[in-house]
Amino acid sequence: MKIAIANLEEGEHEYQFDFVRTDVELEEAYGYDYPIHLEVRLTKMGDEYLVRGKLRTRANLICDRCAEPYVAEIEDQMLILYTLSGKVIPPEEEAQYEEVRRINPGDMEIDIGDDVRQTLILALPWKRLCSPECRGLCPRCGANLNVEPCRCAEPVVDPRWEALKKLLES
Ligand SMILES: [Zn+2]
Ligand SMILES: [Zn+2]
Numbered sequence: 001m002k003i004a005i006a007n008l009e010e011g012e013h014e015y016q017f018d019f020v021r022t023d024v025e026l027e028e029a030y031g032y033d034y035p036i037h038l039e040v041r042l043t044k045m046g047d048e049y050l051v052r053g054k055l056r057t058r059a060n061l062i063c064d065r066c067a068e069p070y071v072a073e074i075e076d077q078m079l080i081l082y083t084l085s086g087k088v089i090p091p092e093e094e095a096q097y098e099e100v101r102r103i104n105p106g107d108m109e110i111d112i113g114d115d116v117r118q119t120l121i122l123a124l125p126w127k128r129l130c131s132p133e134c135r136g137l138c139p140r141c142g143a144n145l146n147v148e149p150c151r152c153a154e155p156v157v158d159p160r161w162e163a164l165k166k167l168l169e170s
Contacts (some may be wrong), residue, residue: 001113015040024117031060054079062126065136066144076123082110
């Protein structure tokens with residue numbers, strides 16, 4: 001995924017990318033099975049290129065609580081500085097960016113593919129829930145409490161106790 005920088009004017013430039021996971025070498029296991037949309041705002045300042053990206057897509061995930069598949073809306077941003085190799089960036093400035101990438105004088109393009117892939121991997125939720133109200137599985141009978149009642153709720157009565165109870169009651 002490349003942006004041509006040869007003869008680019010100073011200032012802001014906007015780009016849109018519509019692509020799929022294989023375009024940025026994302027493995028299937030991440031669940032990014034839907035079209036991915038990326039808006040990029042690139043600011044050229046001399047030999048430096050500041051890339052602000054906004055990613056939007058969906059992913060097929062598995063709920064942590066009920067173990068059912070669901071589709072998650074994924075949105076994330078990236079902020080990356082592409083600067084000349086050898087240029088010293090003070091650590092406090094470097095800390096503002098997610099990544100500082102090095103380019104060489106005369107480079108015709110910058111390749112944002114690796115950073116897009118990285119951003120998508122990190123954008124996956126840590127806690128995965130099909131819905132905030134997901135009731136999960138019963139830890140005893142395994143019933144999916146979103147769709148069926150728990151079978152543990154029905155009291156299991158040993159017939160011998162039942163007989164004893166009758167005896168005590170009489
Ligand atoms: Zn769930
Ligand atoms: Zn149960």
